Amino acid sequence: MNESIPREVDDIVRSAAAASALLARTEDITRAMWLRAIAGSLDARSGELVRIADEETALRIPRLTGELARTTAQLRQFADVIEEGSYLEATIDHPNPAATPPVPDLRRVLRPIGPVAVFAASNFPFAFSIAGGDTASALAVGCPVVVKAHPGHPRTSDVTAQIVTESLRESGAPEGTFAMVSGFDAGLSLVDHAGIRAVAFTGSVRGGRALIDRIAARPEPIPFYGELGSLNPVVVTAAADAEQGADLAAGLAASFQLGVGQFCTKPGVVLVPHDSALERELPRHLAAQQRMLTSGIADGFTTGSERVRGVSGVEMMSSATSGDSDGTSSMVAMTDVATLRVNTDSLLEEVFGPFTLLVRYRDEAELDVALSLLPGSLTATLHSSPGEDVAALVHRLEPLAGRLLFGGWPTGVAVSWAQQHGGPWPSTNTQFTSVGATAVRRFQRPVAFQDAPDAVLPAALREENPLRIPRRVDGVPITP
Amino acid sequence: MNESIPREVDDIVRSAAAASALLARTEDITRAMWLRAIAGSLDARSGELVRIADEETALRIPRLTGELARTTAQLRQFADVIEEGSYLEATIDHPNPAATPPVPDLRRVLRPIGPVAVFAASNFPFAFSIAGGDTASALAVGCPVVVKAHPGHPRTSDVTAQIVTESLRESGAPEGTFAMVSGFDAGLSLVDHAGIRAVAFTGSVRGGRALIDRIAARPEPIPFYGELGSLNPVVVTAAADAEQGADLAAGLAASFQLGVGQFCTKPGVVLVPHDSALERELPRHLAAQQRMLTSGIADGFTTGSERVRGVSGVEMMSSATSGDSDGTSSMVAMTDVATLRVNTDSLLEEVFGPFTLLVRYRDEAELDVALSLLPGSLTATLHSSPGEDVAALVHRLEPLAGRLLFGGWPTGVAVSWAQQHGGPWPSTNTQFTSVGATAVRRFQRPVAFQDAPDAVLPAALREENPLRIPRRVDGVPITP
Numbered sequence: 034m035n036e037s038i039p040r041e042v043d044d045i046v047r048s049a050a051a052a053s054a055l056l057a058r059t060e061d062i063t064r065a066m067w068l069r070a071i072a073g074s075l076d077a078r079s080g081e082l083v084r085i086a087d088e089e090t091a092l093r094i095p096r097l098t099g100e101l102a103r104t105t106a107q108l109r110q111f112a113d114v115i116e117e118g119s120y121l122e123a124t125i126d127h128p129n130p131a132a133t134p135p136v137p138d139l140r141r142v143l144r145p146i147g148p149v150a151v152f153a154a155s156n157f158p159f160a161f162s163i164a165g166g167d168t169a170s171a172l173a174v175g176c177p178v179v180v181k182a183h184p185g186h187p188r189t190s191d192v193t194a195q196i197v198t199e200s201l202r203e204s205g206a207p208e209g210t211f212a213m214v215s216g217f218d219a220g221l222s223l224v225d226h227a228g229i230r231a232v233a234f235t236g237s238v239r240g241g242r243a244l245i246d247r248i249a250a251r252p253e254p255i256p257f258y259g260e261l262g263s264l265n266p267v268v269v270t271a272a273a274d275a276e277q278g279a280d281l282a283a284g285l286a287a288s289f290q291l292g293v294g295q296f297c298t299k300p301g302v303v304l305v306p307h308d309s310a311l312e313r314e315l316p317r318h319l320a321a322q323q324r325m326l327t328s329g330i331a332d333g334f335t336t337g338s339e340r341v342r343g344v345s346g347v348e349m350m351s352s353a354t355s356g357d358s359d360g361t362s363s364m365v366a367m368t369d370v371a372t373l374r375v376n377t378d379s380l381l382e383e384v385f386g387p388f389t390l391l392v393r394y395r396d397e398a399e400l401d402v403a404l405s406l407l408p409g410s411l412t413a414t415l416h417s418s419p420g421e422d423v424a425a426l427v428h429r430l431e432p433l434a435g436r437l438l439f440g441g442w443p444t445g446v447a448v449s450w451a452q453q454h455g456g457p458w459p460s461t462n463t464q465f466t467s468v469g470a471t472a473v474r475r476f477q478r479p480v481a482f483q484d485a486p487d488a489v490l491p492a493a494l495r496e497e498n499p500l501r502i503p504r505r506v507d508g509v510p511i512t513p
Numbered sequence: 514m515n516e517s518i519p520r521e522v523d524d525i526v527r528s529a530a531a532a533s534a535l536l537a538r539t540e541d542i543t544r545a546m547w548l549r550a551i552a553g554s555l556d557a558r559s560g561e562l563v564r565i566a567d568e569e570t571a572l573r574i575p576r577l578t579g580e581l582a583r584t585t586a587q588l589r590q591f592a593d594v595i596e597e598g599s600y601l602e603a604t605i606d607h608p609n610p611a612a613t614p615p616v617p618d619l620r621r622v623l624r625p626i627g628p629v630a631v632f633a634a635s636n637f638p639f640a641f642s643i644a645g646g647d648t649a650s651a652l653a654v655g656c657p658v659v660v661k662a663h664p665g666h667p668r669t670s671d672v673t674a675q676i677v678t679e680s681l682r683e684s685g686a687p688e689g690t691f692a693m694v695s696g697f698d699a700g701l702s703l704v705d706h707a708g709i710r711a712v713a714f715t716g717s718v719r720g721g722r723a724l725i726d727r728i729a730a731r732p733e734p735i736p737f738y739g740e741l742g743s744l745n746p747v748v749v750t751a752a753a754d755a756e757q758g759a760d761l762a763a764g765l766a767a768s769f770q771l772g773v774g775q776f777c778t779k780p781g782v783v784l785v786p787h788d789s790a791l792e793r794e795l796p797r798h799l800a801a802q803q804r805m806l807t808s809g810i811a812d813g814f815t816t817g818s819e820r821v822r823g824v825s826g827v828e829m830m831s832s833a834t835s836g837d838s839d840g841t842s843s844m845v846a847m848t849d850v851a852t853l854r855v856n857t858d859s860l861l862e863e864v865f866g867p868f869t870l871l872v873r874y875r876d877e878a879e880l881d882v883a884l885s886l887l888p889g890s891l892t893a894t895l896h897s898s899p900g901e902d903v904a905a906l907v908h909r910l911e912p913l914a915g916r917l918l919f920g921g922w923p924t925g926v927a928v929s930w931a932q933q934h935g936g937p938w939p940s941t942n943t944q945f946t947s948v949g950a951t952a953v954r955r956f957q958r959p960v961a962f963q964d965a966p967d968a969v970l971p972a973a974l975r976e977e978n979p980l981r982i983p984r985r986v987d988g989v990p991i992t993p
Contacts, residue, residue, distance in 0.1 A: 054908065099614070106613040119990060122951075124931040132927065133586040134579070139931040141951075144911070146944070249729045253889075253938040427969045428534065431624070431960060438963040447614055450988050451604040451621040453961035458733040464626070464958045470988075471602075471621075471959070478944045479951070480911060481933035483918040489907050503990045508930050508950075510599060510983045512990050 036216030042223060045212045049148035049177035050228040052209030056175040057145050060492075061500070064173060065112035067204045071164060072105035072112075074200040075193070082192060086158045089186040091324050096292060097159070104159040107166055107448050111173040114470045118502025120174065122479070123493040125506045138484050140494040143477035145175035146256075147230030150223040152244075153183040153190065154235035154260075155326050156295040162186070163193040163213060166448075167233040167258075170472040172211070179229070180213045181220040185327045190215075224248060231256045231476055233467070235297070238262040238383075238459045245462070258475050260467050262383040263411040263460040264301040265443045266433065268400070268426065271306040272418035278310020281416055285311065285389070286318030288442035290363050293322050294387030295330070297460075298412055298443040301383055304403050307369075307393045315365060315391075319352035322387050324359040330385060331361065337384035338364050344379050346372030352387075363387040370399040377406050404429050409457025412436045412443035433457065435466070516696030522703060525692045529628035529657035530708040532689030536655040537625050540972075541980070544653060545592035547684045551644060552585035552592075554680040555673070562672060566638045569666040571804050576772060577639070584639040587646055587928050591653040594950045598982025600654065602959070603973040605986045618964050620974040623957035625655035626736070627710030630703040632724075634715035634740075635806050636775040638666040643673040643693060646928075647713040647738075650952040652691070659709070660693045661700040665807045670695075704728060711736045711956055713947070715777070718742040718863075718939045725942070738955050740947050742863040743891040743940040744781040745923045746913065748880070748906065751786040752898035758790020761896055765791065765869070766798030768922035770843050773802045774867030775810065777940075778892055778923040781863055784883050787849075787873045795845060795871075799832035802867050804839040810865060811841065817864035818844050824859050826852030832867075843867040850879040857886050884909050889937025892916045892923035913937065915946070 037045075056064075075082065083097045090097075114120055122143050129136040149171040154161035161167070163180050171178045182190035194213035201210050214223065224232055224247050232248065232255065234241055241259035248257050269281060289300050305311050325331040342349050352363040364387065366380075373380055373392050380390060394400040413434035417423045430437055435456030446454055452469025455461040465475045482490055492500050501513040517525075536544075555562065563577045570577075594600055602623050609616040629651040634641035641647070643660050651658045662670035674693035681690050694703065704712055704727050712728065712735065714721055721739035728737050749761060769780050785791050805811040822829050832843040844867065846860075853860055853872050860870060874880040893914035897903045910917055915936030926934055932949025935941040945955045962970055972980050981993040 054912075057911075058908070102613050113988075117988070119985070126927075126929045126931040129929075132929070133582050134925060134927055136927040136929045137921065139927060139929055141931040141933050141949075147912075245729060245734060249725060254725060254942050255938075256944065423969060428538070431537075432534075432627075435959060436961040436963060437965065439965045439969070441617065441964055445614060447606075447612065447616040447619060449606045449609075449612070449616045449619055450985055451606040451619040451961055453621050453959045455959070457958075458735075462734050464736065464954075466959060469621075474944075478937075479915060479933045479935070479946060481916040481931055483916060484921055485917065485919045489903060489919070505599070505930055508593075508597070510990065510992050512992065 037214040037219035039218070039222050042214055042219050042226065045179055045214060046148060046223070046226045046228040048209030049179055049212065052177045052207040053145070053147050055207040056177060056210060059175060061115040061118065064175060065116050067201055067206050068108045068112040068169060068173060070204045071197050071200040072108040074196045075101065075164060076105050078196060082189065085192060086186060086189040089189055090158050090326050092158070092292060100157060100159045103448065104164060107160065108164065108169045110448055110470070111169045111473065114473060115173050118493070118500055120473050121493045121502065123502060123504040125494065125504060127507055139481055140485065140490060141479055141481040142491055142493050144480050146476050146478045148177045148179060148228055149476055150229045150232045151178055151180045152220060152232070152234040152236060153180055155183050155185040155330065156292070158186040158189045161235050163190050164197050166468055166472055171476045174473045174476050176476045177210050179223060181223055182213055182215045187215070221247065225251065227253065229255065231258065233258045233475065235260040241462070256475065257462060258465065258467065259462045260297060260455070261459050261461060263297050263456065264381060264383055264408065265298055265410050265412045265414070266407050267300045267303040267414040267416065268430065269303065269305045269309065269311060270417045270421060272421055273416040274306050274309045274311055276418055277416070279314045281311045282314035283318050284442055286315060288444045289389040290320060290322065290387045291444050293325055293361070295326055295385065296444050298446060300389055300414065300443055302381065302390045302392060302407070304392050304394055304400060307395050309393070312367065312391055316350055319350065319363045319365065321353045321355035322361045322363055323355065323357060325361060325386060334361065334384065334386035334388065337382065338388050340379055341366045341384065341390065344372065344376045361387065365389055365391060367391045367393065369393050370403045373403060373406060381406065381408060401429070407433055409460050410434045411454060411456045411460045412438060414438040414441065414443055416440060435460070517694040517699035519698070519702050522694055522699050522706065525659055525694060526628060526703065526706045526708040528689030529659055529692065532657045532687040533625070533627050535687040536657060536690060539655060541595040541598065544655060545596050547681055547686050548588045548592040548649060548653060550684045551677050551680040552588040554676045555581065555644060556585050558676060562669065565672060566666060566669040569669055570638050570806050572638070572772060580637060580639045583928065584644060587640065588644065588649045590928055590950070591649045591953065594953060595653050598973070598980055600953050601973045601982065603982060603984040605974065605984060607987055619961055620965065620970060621959055621961040622971055622973050624960050626956050626958045628657045628659060628708055629956055630709045630712045631658055631660045632700060632712070632714040632716060633660055633663040633670065635663050635665040635810065636772070638669045641715050642666070643670050644677050646948055646952055651956045654953045654956050656956045657690050659703060661703055662693055662695045667695070701727065705731065707733065709735065711738065713738045713955065715740040721942070736955065737942060738945065738947065739942045740777060740935070741939050741941060743777050743936065744861060744863055744888065745778055745890050745892045745894070746887050747780045747783040747894040747896065748910065749783065749785045749789065749791060750897045750901060752901055753896040754786050754789045754791055756898055757896070759794045761791045762794035763798055764922055766795060768924045769869040770800060770802065770867045771924050773805055773841070775806055775865060776924050778926060780869055780894065780923055782861065782870045782872060782887070784872050784874055784880060787875050789873070792847065792871055796830050799830065799843045799845065801833045801835035802841045802843055803835060803837060805841060805866060814841065814864065814866035814868065817862065818868050820859055821846045821864065821870065824852065824856045841867065845869055845871060847871045847873065849873050850883045853883060853886060861886065861888060881909070887913055889940050890914045891934060891936045891940045892918060894918040894921065894923055896920060915940070
């Protein structure tokens with residue numbers, strides 16, 4: 034993978050902009066076919082892709098095989114979503130001269146926003162990378178995509194991009210529908226380019242902030258969809274600990290060590306009662322860890338866990354060290370609410386990797402204090418006993434996250450209609466999701482047609498509903 | 514109206530933040546009742562409100578009476594919208610262990626984002642001010658509102674705020690649900706305050722950019738919904754001019770002079786064939802204008818029209834001057850595409866007030882060049898002859914605006930389900946509308962509940978659908 038130079042980036046974005054006008058006129062069934070073609074081609078070369086990705090990321094064959102299956106399932110799901118048609122939010126108001134003010138014939142639909150820059154993630158070489166959810170959802174709604182590859186898996190990126198490009202070409206998609214660029218500077222050139230109409234980014238809070246500032250400096254600001262850092266708090270009630278402490282220890286250990294802890298949904302802070310069974314049982318579930326995704330990520334893990342270890346009032350436990358020279362250890366820090374309160378910044382900055390922080394609370398008042406210190410997250414999880422009244426706790430947790438779990442663990446993000454992968458800052462900066470059916474809404478903008486002749490209307494808005502899609506007509510949802 | 518000091522702003526936002534948690538648990542029917550109570554109280558004091566507003570804005574009794582009626586109709590419409598329930602986007606996925614990856618029980622709903630800062634507009638002392646669309650849509654979904662009053666109509670603002678506050682109190686809304694602040698510094702304090710979760714602004718591009726920069730400097734960025742400047746291009750085909758030139762001249766004159774041209778949807782640039790009937794007929798429809806909203810706006814109008822007049826290759830026509838000492842003249846500038854091309858910045862910066870620019874094109878190629886120079890707008894209007902094939906023109910216009918009109922004029926914005934009041938930068942910075950039913954989406958954020966017991970779910974997501982609202986269940990839209 035060679036770094037793209039500014040001239041190349043400019044050519045690529047111009048080509049995407051030219052494709053944009055053509056894509057805006059394609060039918061949903063056409064783009065659905067493209068997505069399924071990409072999925073089929075990726076599946077057909079699964080063995081090769083997984084092998085290369087494992088060489089580059091050490092994420093292991095089973096996980097990578099699953100991740101690729103998730104990626105192609107996701108492409109097919111977005112094909113289903115656009116064929117279903119609700120994503121267009123087609124809305125028709127027939128004229129109503131009696132309204133205040135009078136209503137003309139008004140018809141509103143969501144249209145593609147234009148070329149999208151996608152920044153691939155380090156930790157999902159398939160599902161959040163070249164042909165991942167951002168790319169799939171932007172292509173689905175008719176936006177050309179330029180992906181900035183992550184340097185952590187360059188060969189995986191190259192081969193995937195090749196497969197996507199060929200599939201699109203063979204399916205008849207316009208030149209410029211998809212392209213990949215490489216290198217830090219190429220990423221900045223993308224964000225600065227007038228032809229780019231939206232940016233989707235998965236990465237660090239610092240990286241996301243830098244892009245936000247860069248976008249703010251453009252003559253024309255554009256939407257930025259950042260999936261950034263997340264602590265994913267877990268609350269364990271005293272009753273839950275008493276009943277299920279041993280199981281919770283095993284579940285927590287499995288979740289925070291999954292994929293060497295390199296998940297945006299890793300549980301990074303766990304509020305537990307003092308003297309919990311969970312804490313007592315946890316050590317035996319800690320395991321030596323394989324190498325991390327990149328040396329930069331490994332360095333960040335060391336720096337972050339040392340920062341926490343250095344706080345007075347924090348104890349640490351850790352797994353054995355891997356025999357592997359570049360392997361690492363799992364680490365758990367333990368502290369109390371008083372220490373958390375005076376060291377909030379040091380203790381609540383995300384440590385990306387196999388690390389979690391147990392915060393021991395003595396009573397509900399202390400639990401409440403701990404909750405008040407937490408920043409926004411993608412998820413928040415509650416473990417309680419079936420009989421407990423948790424309404425007040427749920428009201429406390431809801432403002433903290435985009436997804437609330439009752440039991441279970443936050444790692445593992447289903448791709449479905451009701452999924453929400455996005456939460457208050459610093460987890461994301463948006464009111465949308467980056468996973469699940471409604472992820473497409475990030476790349477659409479509304480257009481209303483007033484008193485338009487039927488012939489010039491997009492098919493979704495024609496009176497006879499030729500696409501047979503769900504619409505709202507004169508305020509009433511109508512499913513054909 | 515006294516300027517609010519920082520301490521007052523802080524108290525007000527803290528009170529709004531406290532109310533936020535309570536509002537998030539109110540029922541839709543409760544907030545609908547609040548909105549209707551506000552509407553009723555405003556209607557009951559219509560005479561007084563209109564009189565005060567006319568003294569402050571010179572917008573005249575008929576227009577202001579209509580605007581207040583629109584404002585109270587809008588409050589009632591948002592009440593209807595939340596009672597209908599689709600605005601919650603309630604979505605339920607039942608567990609599907611066979612999916613890749615497996616789907617747990619997932620239920621997604623839109624929740625209030627938290628306290629909203631609303632910046633009132635100068636040009637709509639009712640409909641885009643204290644109790645206008647931004648306030649109504651934020652309250653509708655359960656967000657407390659702090660409005661920054663516009664200094665152009667301080668007494669109108671004071672009385673309206675009093676009415677809103679009393680109506681809410683009498684309806685049982687929590688303290689902190691609504692407040693008004695005044696003064697430039699108070700506005701900045703609002704935008705900086707950690708308790709504010711979104712900002713809605715109607716005003717100049719420059720003002721909007723300043724707030725965007727201010728928000729980018731917050732530790733936690735928040736959504737900014739700016740309704741900024743808009744040229745609202747109109748295209749008149751040769752056939753339309755030949756058939757309807759005289760009527761088009763009358764229609765254009767009425768639209769660009771309406772309310773002394775002080776509308777965000779004023780047609781500010783009109784692409785006409787060379788030697789058009791429209792241009793020949795226009796002078797006799799130009800009328801002397803009353804005073805503008807504020808002396809600052811009047812100065813801006815003078816500066817802007819002088820800037821255009823100073824461009825070589827531009828001719829001007831204007832109305833008689835009003836006898837009124839602080840009245841003004843309507844002005845029309847005329848130029849050709851070649852001049853537009855080399856003076857784009859000078860000629861295509863919005864001139865707020867009774868001004869429009871006619872650009873004469875010789876053929877389709879020149880029309881195409883002119884279109885390529887236009888920035889984004891709230892609206893774009895096409896006047897063509899019934900027989901013409903306008904498909905290519907529509908494809909050219911669509912990327913330029915949020916609302917496309919076929920015949921008619923862009924001033925006059927209906928409040929309905931399909932309305933779209935928002936377009937590409939610099940008209941707005943969002944993918945949402947600030948007028949119409951979906952304006953509420955700006956102040957909502959999605960939350961998904963995973964494997965939650967029915968009892969802790971919001972009513973909208975409970976299995977039995979106690980609210981009887983439209984929902985998507987396992988991918989299928991279901992209307993009760």
